[in-house]
Amino acid sequence: MLARAFGPNDTWKTARTGEASLNRFLSKDFLSGLMFIGFGLVALYFGQKLALGTTVRMGPGYVPRMLALIMMGLGLLICVVALVAGSEPVEKPKWKPITLVTIGVICFALLFERAGLLPALIVLIAIASFAGSEFKLKEVIANMVVLAIVCTLVFKVGLGMNITILRGVW
Amino acid sequence: MELFDNLALGFSVAFSFQNLMYALLGCMLGTLIGVLPGIGPVATIAMLLPITFHLPPVASLIMLAGIYYGASYGGSTTSILVNLPGEAASVVTCLDGYQMARKGRAGAALSISAVGSFFAGTVGTLIIVMFAEPLTRMAQKFGPADYCALMALGLVAAVVLASGSVVKAIAMVFLGLLFGLVGTDVNTGAQRFTFDLPELSDGIDFAPIAMGLFGIAEIVVNLERHLTRTGSIKVGSLWPTREETRRSVPAILRGTMLGAALGVLPGGGPTLGAFSAYTLEKKLSKNPGEFGKGAVEGVAAPEAANNAAAQTSFIPMLTLGIPSNAVMALMVGAMIIQGIQPGPEVMTKKPDLFWGMIASMWIGNAMLVVINLPMIGMWVKLLTVPYRFLAPAILLFCCIGAYSLQNSTFHVIQVACFGVLGYIFSRLGCEGAPFLLGLVLGPQMEEYFRRAMLLSRGDAMVFLERPISLGLLITTALLLVLMALPSIKKARKEAFQEEG
Numbered sequence: 322m323l324a325r326a327f328g329p330n331d332t333w334k335t336a337r338t339g340e341a342s343l344n345r346f347l348s349k350d351f352l353s354g355l356m357f358i359g360f361g362l363v364a365l366y367f368g369q370k371l372a373l374g375t376t377v378r379m380g381p382g383y384v385p386r387m388l389a390l391i392m393m394g395l396g397l398l399i400c401v402v403a404l405v406a407g408s409e410p411v412e413k414p415k416w417k418p419i420t421l422v423t424i425g426v427i428c429f430a431l432l433f434e435r436a437g438l439l440p441a442l443i444v445l446i447a448i449a450s451f452a453g454s455e456f457k458l459k460e461v462i463a464n465m466v467v468l469a470i471v472c473t474l475v476f477k478v479g480l481g482m483n484i485t486i487l488r489g490v491w
Numbered sequence: 492m493e494l495f496d497n498l499a500l501g502f503s504v505a506f507s508f509q510n511l512m513y514a515l516l517g518c519m520l521g522t523l524i525g526v527l528p529g530i531g532p533v534a535t536i537a538m539l540l541p542i543t544f545h546l547p548p549v550a551s552l553i554m555l556a557g558i559y560y561g562a563s564y565g566g567s568t569t570s571i572l573v574n575l576p577g578e579a580a581s582v583v584t585c586l587d588g589y590q591m592a593r594k595g596r597a598g599a600a601l602s603i604s605a606v607g608s609f610f611a612g613t614v615g616t617l618i619i620v621m622f623a624e625p626l627t628r629m630a631q632k633f634g635p636a637d638y639c640a641l642m643a644l645g646l647v648a649a650v651v652l653a654s655g656s657v658v659k660a661i662a663m664v665f666l667g668l669l670f671g672l673v674g675t676d677v678n679t680g681a682q683r684f685t686f687d688l689p690e691l692s693d694g695i696d697f698a699p700i701a702m703g704l705f706g707i708a709e710i711v712v713n714l715e716r717h718l719t720r721t722g723s724i725k726v727g728s729l730w731p732t733r734e735e736t737r738r739s740v741p742a743i744l745r746g747t748m749l750g751a752a753l754g755v756l757p758g759g760g761p762t763l764g765a766f767s768a769y770t771l772e773k774k775l776s777k778n779p780g781e782f783g784k785g786a787v788e789g790v791a792a793p794e795a796a797n798n799a800a801a802q803t804s805f806i807p808m809l810t811l812g813i814p815s816n817a818v819m820a821l822m823v824g825a826m827i828i829q830g831i832q833p834g835p836e837v838m839t840k841k842p843d844l845f846w847g848m849i850a851s852m853w854i855g856n857a858m859l860v861v862i863n864l865p866m867i868g869m870w871v872k873l874l875t876v877p878y879r880f881l882a883p884a885i886l887l888f889c890c891i892g893a894y895s896l897q898n899s900t901f902h903v904i905q906v907a908c909f910g911v912l913g914y915i916f917s918r919l920g921c922e923g924a925p926f927l928l929g930l931v932l933g934p935q936m937e938e939y940f941r942r943a944m945l946l947s948r949g950d951a952m953v954f955l956e957r958p959i960s961l962g963l964l965i966t967t968a969l970l971l972v973l974m975a976l977p978s979i980k981k982a983r984k985e986a987f988q989e990e991g
Contacts, residue, residue, distance in 0.1 A: 356919065368683065371683060433903070456879075
């Protein structure tokens with residue numbers, strides 16, 4: 322909520338007062354700069370075993386390392402500019418939708434081959450419906466029934482995809 | 492008349508029953524998804540990519556083009572009827588389109604936009620036909636260093652026209668380039684960033700990235716916003732009045748010209764076209780005060796410009812293999828998956844595909860007018876389905892689509908991961924489009940870079956010695972310098988403010 326309390330233009334002012342100084346680091350630009358540096362470090366770390374080669378015959382590591390270094394430079398630039406000039410604060414993320422949607426998709430992936438389309442579908446729809454603002458059990462069940470019929474007809478019967486509806490049954 | 496021979500070949504391909512059906516199906520599916528509020532053409536194409544992969548190349552590209560037109564059309568429909576633009580390009584349509592709808596002229600706005608788009612699409616197609624050959628011939632003179640410079644120009648131009656911070660967008664390009672390098676190195680066979688996962692040795696598949704970054708992330712952002720629709724939707728008569736027709740005809744003509752010209756620019760495309768056309772109409776109008784209150788020119792011109800630019804932005808993609816925006820990047824990705832390397836060879840080696848696709852673009856545009864106007868009632872019904880039903884359903888189709896790519900749940904997991912990444916991007920104000928462009932061009936750009944350096948025996952001066960490459964690099968540098976100028980920076984900021 323802290324970030325929400327200040328408009329974009331107030332960041333600079335509030336940054337000087339001690340209490341809100343964290344705000345300066347929670348700006349969109351500063352954090353995205355950090356993200357670029359982070360990705361660059363990951364690329365450098367996992368690419369360190371790749372041979373660099375020479376400029377004439379470049380090894381597999383040459384271009385990735387070059388890209389990672391330039392990107393980190395840009396990330397640093399973004400961070401510095403964000404601290405000096407100030408930038409828009411990040412909105413406080415709402416964890417519920419993104420977490421539930423991700424969990425739903427991963428559950429689907431785990432269940433789909435092991436248990437079949439039907440259980441995967443039920444779990445995904447249930448979790449995804451929780452992610453929204455309204456959850457009415459009757460509606461969700463109705464949605465599941467309709468989607469189960471549609472998916473079976475379209476993908477299994479219509480397109481003839483090789484998918485299991487319920488492991489061991491169909 | 493080589494031109495007519497080419498067109499005849501194109502129409503003979505496009506008019507086969509099978510390809511007509513795929514164009515129709517693409518238009519319908521594109522509209523179906525595109526009309527859902529908050530989902531733009533990029534998300535629509537990304538989500539529908541898997542269904543086109545199992546088709547033959549010509550059919551799959553025809554269908555994708557159909558999906559694109561359908562999605563753009565669906566986007567204008569939601570803009571006019573419920574004031575919810577699915578993409579930046581249709582933001583301008585909202586300004587006057589929604590006001591017309593509030594005055595009970597929604598039907599007229601929809602039909603003017605459809606007819607204007609069709610006219611603009613026809614002109615755009617003709618321009619592609621005229622320019623394709625000379626541009627292709629020019630592109631065949633390019634060496635590796637020139638290509639590398641051309642890609643750099645394309646990437647930078649695309650970044651300049653994106654809204655938001657230029658430095659951030661450039662960093663996103665680099666991140667995209669890096670993601671594009673995952674997999675087996677073509678020259679040495681070394682595994683790069685594969686983390687010993689055999690699934691990654693062919694590189695990260697393009698479709699799950701697009702679906703996650705654009706599809707899933709967009710659904711999540713919409714879920715957060717609690718999309719609610721108020722009031723009932725009344726379409727009214729589809730026939731414009733005589734006065735509306737008289738005012739919209741010149742607007743459509745001007746919009747088409749402007750859009751077609753801006754669409755060809757690297758980095759140009761529908762958004763730029765639509766915004767410029769709106770500004771132009773406002774400047775030319777005798778009573779500019781009407782704009783924003785339901786001026787029919789404010790719908791006709793941007794819609795025409797939008798579609799003309801959408802059409803002509805195919806030119807750099809088809810002839811040079813350089814995508815100028817996110818939609819074109821998706822098309823390039825789809826072509827690569829079909830085993831076609833976009834570039835000047837496509838026209839010479841696969842003329843049936845090239846001309847067939849162009850002919851089917853026109854057919855797709857015609858289909859939209861013929862099919863969608865009568866079916867407007869159905870799309871309106873779809874608009875009233877609450878998001879709490881739609882979101883889980885879209886997610887489910889995305890999951891099954893991702894699985895169907897290679898019958899592997901690994902792709903579904905990838906979609907989930909890139910969904911999270913896409914969400915982080917949108918929270919941090921980093922745009923997905925430059926990332927996608929980098930991702931698509933990454934492998935080729937590395938290839939050309941390494942080849943150019945090998946040919947020049949490691950001398951980086953090769954990029955400055957070849958006249959084509961030098962010219963392209965100077966243009967790139969100029970663009971970057973221009974962006975850093977304070978006055979331009981300010982003007983650019985203002986231009987994009989109208990958008991938000």
